[in-house]
Amino acid sequence: MRRIALAAAALAVCATTAVAASAQTAAPPTKQAGKLVVGFDLPAPAFWNGRASGNTIKHPTGFEHSLSLDIAKQLGISAANVQFLRAPFSTILLGGKKPYDFALEETTITPARARVISFSSSYFSANQGVLIAKGTPKPTKISDLKSLQTCAQASTTGLDWIQHKLRPAKKPHVYSASSTAAFDAVQAGTCQALILDVPIIVSQAKKKPGAYGGVVAQINTHEGYGAVMAKNSPLKPYVSKAINALSKNATIGKLIFRWFGYYPYKIPVLKSRRRSGVGQLLHTFFSPLDFLRAVPQVWSGFQFNIKMMVVAEALVLVLALLVAIVRGLPGRAALPFRAIAIVYTDVFRGTPLVLVLFMVLSFSTLNILGLSSGSLFTDGVIALTIVYTAYVTEVYRAGIESVHPSQRMAARSLGLNYAQALRFVVLPQAIRRVVPPLLNDFIGLQKDTALVTIIGVTEAVAQANFYSTDYFNASGLTVAAVFFIILTIPLARFTDHLIKEREKRERAQLV
Amino acid sequence: MNTVSAEANGHFVSLQSVTKRFDDLEVLHGIDLDVDLHQVVCIIGASGSGKSTLLRCVNLLERVDAGTIVVDGQKITGTKVDVNTLRQKIGIVFQSYNLFPHMTVLQNVTLAPIRARKLSKTEARARARELLVLIGLEEKADEYPDRLSGGQQQRVAIARALAMNPTLMLLDEITSALDPQLIGEVLDLVRSLADEGMTMIVATHEMGFAREVADKVCFLDAGVIREEGPPAQIFSSPREERTRQFLERVLEAGRM
Ligand SMILES: Nc1ncnc2c1ncn2[C@@H]1O[C@H](COP(=O)(O)OP(=O)(O)OP(=O)(O)O)[C@@H](O)[C@H]1O
Ligand SMILES: [Mg+2]
Numbered sequence: 001m002r003r004i005a006l007a008a009a010a011l012a013v014c015a016t017t018a019v020a021a022s023a024q025t026a027a028p029p030t031k032q033a034g035k036l037v038v039g040f041d042l043p044a045p046a047f048w049n050g051r052a053s054g055n056t057i058k059h060p061t062g063f064e065h066s067l068s069l070d071i072a073k074q075l076g077i078s079a080a081n082v083q084f085l086r087a088p089f090s091t092i093l094l095g096g097k098k099p100y101d102f103a104l105e106e107t108t109i110t111p112a113r114a115r116v117i118s119f120s121s122s123y124f125s126a127n128q129g130v131l132i133a134k135g136t137p138k139p140t141k142i143s144d145l146k147s148l149q150t151c152a153q154a155s156t157t158g159l160d161w162i163q164h165k166l167r168p169a170k171k172p173h174v175y176s177a178s179s180t181a182a183f184d185a186v187q188a189g190t191c192q193a194l195i196l197d198v199p200i201i202v203s204q205a206k207k208k209p210g211a212y213g214g215v216v217a218q219i220n221t222h223e224g225y226g227a228v229m230a231k232n233s234p235l236k237p238y239v240s241k242a243i244n245a246l247s248k249n250a251t252i253g254k255l256i257f258r259w260f261g262y263y264p265y266k267i268p269v270l271k272s273r274r275r276s277g278v279g280q281l282l283h284t285f286f287s288p289l290d291f292l293r294a295v296p297q298v299w300s301g302f303q304f305n306i307k308m309m310v311v312a313e314a315l316v317l318v319l320a321l322l323v324a325i326v327r328g329l330p331g332r333a334a335l336p337f338r339a340i341a342i343v344y345t346d347v348f349r350g351t352p353l354v355l356v357l358f359m360v361l362s363f364s365t366l367n368i369l370g371l372s373s374g375s376l377f378t379d380g381v382i383a384l385t386i387v388y389t390a391y392v393t394e395v396y397r398a399g400i401e402s403v404h405p406s407q408r409m410a411a412r413s414l415g416l417n418y419a420q421a422l423r424f425v426v427l428p429q430a431i432r433r434v435v436p437p438l439l440n441d442f443i444g445l446q447k448d449t450a451l452v453t454i455i456g457v458t459e460a461v462a463q464a465n466f467y468s469t470d471y472f473n474a475s476g477l478t479v480a481a482v483f484f485i486i487l488t489i490p491l492a493r494f495t496d497h498l499i500k501e502r503e504k505r506e507r508a509q510l511v
Numbered sequence: 512m513n514t515v516s517a518e519a520n521g522h523f524v525s526l527q528s529v530t531k532r533f534d535d536l537e538v539l540h541g542i543d544l545d546v547d548l549h550q551v552v553c554i555i556g557a558s559g560s561g562k563s564t565l566l567r568c569v570n571l572l573e574r575v576d577a578g579t580i581v582v583d584g585q586k587i588t589g590t591k592v593d594v595n596t597l598r599q600k601i602g603i604v605f606q607s608y609n610l611f612p613h614m615t616v617l618q619n620v621t622l623a624p625i626r627a628r629k630l631s632k633t634e635a636r637a638r639a640r641e642l643l644v645l646i647g648l649e650e651k652a653d654e655y656p657d658r659l660s661g662g663q664q665q666r667v668a669i670a671r672a673l674a675m676n677p678t679l680m681l682l683d684e685i686t687s688a689l690d691p692q693l694i695g696e697v698l699d700l701v702r703s704l705a706d707e708g709m710t711m712i713v714a715t716h717e718m719g720f721a722r723e724v725a726d727k728v729c730f731l732d733a734g735v736i737r738e739e740g741p742p743a744q745i746f747s748s749p750r751e752e753r754t755r756q757f758l759e760r761v762l763e764a765g766r767m
Contacts, residue, residue, distance in 0.1 A: 406607060406609045407609060409609070410605065410609035410610075410611070411622075411623075412594075412598065413570055413602075413603045414598065414599075414622070414627065415596070415597075415598040415599035415623055416595070416623055416627050417627075420627065424626060425611055428613050429611075429613050
C-alpha cells in the first residue's frame with residue numbers, strides 16, 4: 001500500500017515538473033513572437049483612459065490598460081512590445097479570426113458567447129452594489145432587502161435582479177435617463193436601497209460623502225469580465241494562467257483600488273438563504289421565471305419538430321403501404337421485389353435511428369451520386385422516414401394478414417383482379433384494424449424527432465439545452481418535455497379510444 | 512366451335528377426369544361430371560369428400576392437376592384463360608357468406624359490377640336494387656352486414672353473385688351455417704332461381720331440398736363420384752352400398 005502511494009506521488013511530481021518546464025521554455029503563442037496586441041474600445045472611463053488616434057490610443061491609462069501590461073509581464077513580454085489596437089465592441093463578439101491577441105473590453109462571460117469566441121478566466125466580477133439611504137438598517141442577507149423600498153436604473157442588471165430574483169414586497173422605483181435621479185432618491189430617502197454596478201456606486205458615494213447610508217453590500221451575480229480571444233485560441237491557457245496569478249498575488253485587487261477606489265473583498269457579499277435539496281431541485285427544473293423565459297426559445301425549435309413529424313408521417317403512411325404490398329405480392333416473378341422489401345424492413349428495424357441519422361448526414365455531405373439534400377432538416381426527415389417506414393410496413397403487413405383469406409377469395413371469385421381485391425376489399429379492412437398500432441408508432445416518431453438534434457437541427461431539445469447552459473437552469477428542458485407531452489397526449493388518448501371502440505364492437509358481434 | 516362442342520359433348524359444363532391434389536393428399540380422383548343448361552345438379556357426400564374442392568375447381572379458385580373442365584364451350588383448364596373474365600360468368604356462394612364487412616349491402620352487391628364489369632354506378636345500383644327486391648331485402652340496402660341475420664347475409668351473398676349476371680352458379684353448402692328456421696328463406700330463393708332456369712351446381716347436406724329441386728344428384732365419396740342419377744332413384748333405391756350407408760347416416764342425423 002505504502003509503496004504504491006509513494007510511486008504515485010513520485011509520478012505526480014514528475015508530471016508537474018514536466019508541465020512547468022514546458023510552460024517556461026515555450027514562448028506564448030502570440031500572433032508575433034515576443035509581441036502582444038491588445039484590443040480596446042473607447043469610451044470606457046476608468047477602464048481605458050486616453051485619446052483615440054486612428055486605431056490606436058495616445059497616453060493610455062486605466063484599469064484594463066494596467067492589467068494588459070501586467071499580463072504581458074506574466075507572459076514574459078516587455079511593456080515596450082505591447083501594442084494597442086482599437087476593436088469596436090460590436091465586432092469582438094463575432095466568430096472568426098481576430099486582429100489582436102486578446103481584447104479587454106469589459107466583456108461579460110456567457111456560455112452563449114463562449115460558443116463563438118474564447119474567454120480567459122474572469123478578471124473583474126460584475127457584481128451589483130447596494131447603496132442604502134441614511135437611517136436604513138444595514139442588510140446582512142438578501143432577504144433583508146425584500147422589505148425595503150428598492151430602486152434601480154431602467155434596463156440594468158440591477159433592475160433585472162430586483163424584479164426576477166429578489167421580488168420585493170414593494171415595487172421598485174425605476175429611474176430612466178441617468179443614474180443621477182436614482183442617487184438623488186437615495187439621498188432624499190424615498191429609495192432605501194439602490195442596486196447598481198459596484199464601481200458606479202462606490203465612485204458616487206466617494207463624490208458625496210455623508211449623503212448616503214453607505215455602500216453596505218454587494219450581490220454576487222456570478223458574472224465576470226473576461227479577455228476575449230478567437231475561438232480555440234492557443235493563447236487562452238496562458239492568459240488565464242496569468243490572470244489567475246495576478247488575482248492570487250493581489251495585483252488585480254490593487255488595480256481595482258487604484259482605478260475604482262475600493263477593494264472588492266472589503267464589501268460584504270450578501271448571501272441568500274441556502275435552498276434545501278428539494279428546493280434546489282424545484283428551482284433547477286421548475287423555476288417559473290425560467291419556464292416563461294424558455295417557452296419562446298424552445299417553441300422556436302419545436303416548430304421544427306412539428307414540421308419534421310408532419311412531413312415524415314405523411315411519407316411513412318404512403319411508403320410503408322407500398323412496401324407492405326410489395327412484400328405480399330404472390331408468384332415467382334415478384335420474388336426479387338419481395339426479397340428487397342424483406343431486406344429493407346429487417347435492416348432498418350434493426351438499425352438504431354441515431355446511426356441512420358449519421359449515415360444520411362454523411363451521404364448528404366459527401367454528395368454521393370450527386371444526391372445531397374442540402375439541408376439538415378431534410379436529412380432528418382429522410383432518416384426518420386427510412387426507419388419508421390420499416391416499422392410501419394410491419395404494422396400494415398400484420399393488418400393485411402389479419403384479414404381472413406376468404407375475403408380475398410370472395411372478391412376474386414366475383415371476377416375482381418388481384419389489385420382490385422387488394423384495393424377495395426383487403427386494404428380498407430386492414431387499414432382500419434392497424435390504426436391504433438400505427439398511431440402508437442407515430443407517437444414514437446414524434447418523440448424521435450428530438451434525436452435529430454444530434455445532426456445539428458436546432459429543434460426543441462437543442463434550444464432547451466442552449467437555454468440550460470445559458471442560464472444555468474434546466475427549466476428549459478422541462479418546457480421541451482411539456483411540449484412533447486402536450487403533442488402526444490391527444491394522440492395517445494385517441495388511440496386508447498379507438499382500441500376501446502373496437503373491443504366494444506367485437507364484443508357486440510360475439511353476442 | 513365444332514371441336515369445342517365435341518369436347519363438351521354438347522353439355523353446358525363438362526368435367527373430364529378431373530384430379531386435384533393438395534401436396535401429398537389427392538382429394539379428387541378423376542371426376543367426370545356433365546351439367547346441361549338450365550339443369551340443377553346437387554352434389555351430396557360426407558364431410559371431406561371433396562365437394563367444396565370440386566366447386567372451387569370449376570371457378571378456378573383451385574387449379575386442377577389433371578383432366579379438363581369445359582364451361583359454355585370454353586376449355587377453362589388451359590393455360591391461356593383469363594380467370595377474371597371467366598369468374599364474372601360463374602357465380603359462387605360460400606357456406607360462410609364472406610360478405611365484405613366494411614361495405615353496406617348495396618356496396619357489396621355493386622362492387623364487382625362497377626369494378627370488374629365497368630358498369631356505371633347508376634346502372635349497377637339499379638340492377639342491385641332489383642336483386643334486393645328479389646331477395647326481399649330492399650329496405651336493408653344501406654345496412655352493414657353485421658346488422659343482418661345469417662339468412663339475410665346469405666341472401667345478400669347470392670344477390671352479390673347474381674349481380675354479375677352469371678350463366679352458372681356454384682352454391683357450396685350455403686345453408687350449413689344457418690339456424691334451422693333461417694334455412695327456409697335461403698332455399699326458397701334458390702328454388703326461385705331454379706324455376707327461372709339458372710344452371711346450378713349445388714353442394715348440399717339438405718337432402719329434402721336436393722330431392723325436390725335437383726335434376727341430377729351425384730354422390731361424391733372420397734374424391735370419386737360413386738353414383739349419379741335422378742333424385743328419385745338415388746334417394747329411394749341407391750345402387751351402391753356406400754350410397755345407402757351415407758343416406759342412412761343422414762337419416763339418423765335427421766336431415767331428411
Ligand atoms: N387448401 C387446402 N389444402 C390442403 N388440403 C385441403 C385444402 N382444401 C381442402 N383440403 C382437403 O381436401 C379434402 C376435401 O375437402 P373439401 O373442403 O373439398 O371437402 P367437403 O366435401 O367440402 O367437406 P365439407 O362437407 O366439410 O365442407 C379434405 O380432406 C380437406 O382437408
Ligand atoms: Mg365444403
